[in-house]
Amino acid sequence: MSPVSEQQRRYLDAMGIDVWVRRDLVLPESESQAESVVAEVPEPATPVQAPDEGLPDVSELDWEALRQRVASCQLCELHQGRTRTVFGVGNEQARWLIIGEAPGVDEDRQGEPFVGRAGKLLNAMLQAVGLSREQVYIANILKCRPPNNRDPRPEEAACCFPYLRRQIELIQPDLIIAVGRIAAQRLLDCNTPLNRLRGSVHHLESTGTPVIVTYHPAYLLRSPADKRKAWEDLLFAHSLTTGE
Template identity: 50%
Template sequence: MDERRRLDYLGAMGVDVWVPRHVAAGPVERSDETALVEPALPLPGQAAPSSVPPYPQPGHPTPPVRAAAPQIVPNPVAPEPVASGSVEPDPSDGPSSPDPTKLDWDALATAVSGCRACGLRETRTNTVFGVGSRTADLLIIGEAPGADEDRAGEPFVGRAGQLLNRMLAAIGLAREQVYIANVLKCRPPGNRDPRPEEVKQCEAYLMRQIELLGPRAILCVGRVAAQHVLQTDAPLGSLRGRWLEFRAASIPLRVTYHPAYLLRSPDQKAKAWEDLVEVARRLREGVGTVIGKGNDKDQAD
């Protein structure tokens, strides 16, 4: 086999070889796929060339260069976007966004139902927003939901709630004519007293309810509700029996016993009746002069 035929044979097999000058005098018919890129190793019995002739050379066509095969890179998987608002808020941040002070009734109720601002979110069954007429003249505030309220998602539905309904009926008011809310919107485990940090998280919700309602009078039932709403540590005995005012809004506020306490101490119902009569009178006659908060001497006289 002469040199030319050997080269053609190797080229047809796809073997790249170095072409000596004396053989490459004429053009070698090669396809692009078998074009020379670099010299191959010598065949057995042949000496390795001392040098590789540079390209291009006079009288020789420039050999085409085989393009490198494209590297296949898997398509990168883009990370899934983090859903807005999916990060649980820090309990120290207060009520969840949006700002409760800018919400209407329905948006506020929605915000309360999804609130995760404190640890009570882990133990509640339902949030307890409030119930009643959103145009009511009288707002009743309790301390926190109990077991019955936690199951129903509505304040004052157990035995204490039934007694409250009878107390309201005694002064000519139906449950549907007043608005009832709690300081806390979630039940504390074991019906324990609300903790200060829990009250702090819920305060903006209650303050917005009061602002939206704009009641003519507020009735706080129980020591815990009265102390938190009035921001005092005074005992209930010194708070009830007189008119106070709700903070800067100067809404007339009365304190009385919690219905649950009256179920345990029925001998105190007469005092609670006195408080209810005063509330009914104030609603009939209008706001008038508020006694309390700087007027204690007048009340004592």
């Protein structure tokens, strides 16, 4: 990527990063040692329900049919407390697919992923690498909000996974950005800590799509010291899709 522009600097300021350092798209030695590549030796994954076991087949659905199926879904108990399902939003031919964990209270109310403060930070993160929210596609592991924003349960993620997999098949993105530990571990079917998943190119087993792991914007709002690491992850992702 070329040296930071004034516009990028404004977006970096919005992220809370006041000084831009390229670092040649490589993590510092101390970080790279601590966050080494794990794709070659994956840790055992926690067994979960097989994604399609006892679930309806959605592999042939187009966008509209899939959206309707999600809107009427009652496969797990989460449908009982939802206001709206959160299907996903963005460019259906996007090169980048952003996948988070689950809807929060704002997302449940509006029916759109990554709104509120976390959504604004995600927008700034994307804009800093020259992308708008409208250019990417944004989705979650879960389509319904868990009560009190608790972590998704394995059976809930299993029920929703065919929907997400079909979205991936329809979009055929060049790259998936998994934001947050739960999204990363569910996509990669592992128990590896997020810090060890960062800085490496992983691949989605079902499609072979490259996956880059970074922090969730909500976490960055609580831990602003890690915003620079998230910026390094985005530079890494940008280099994979542009060669810069």
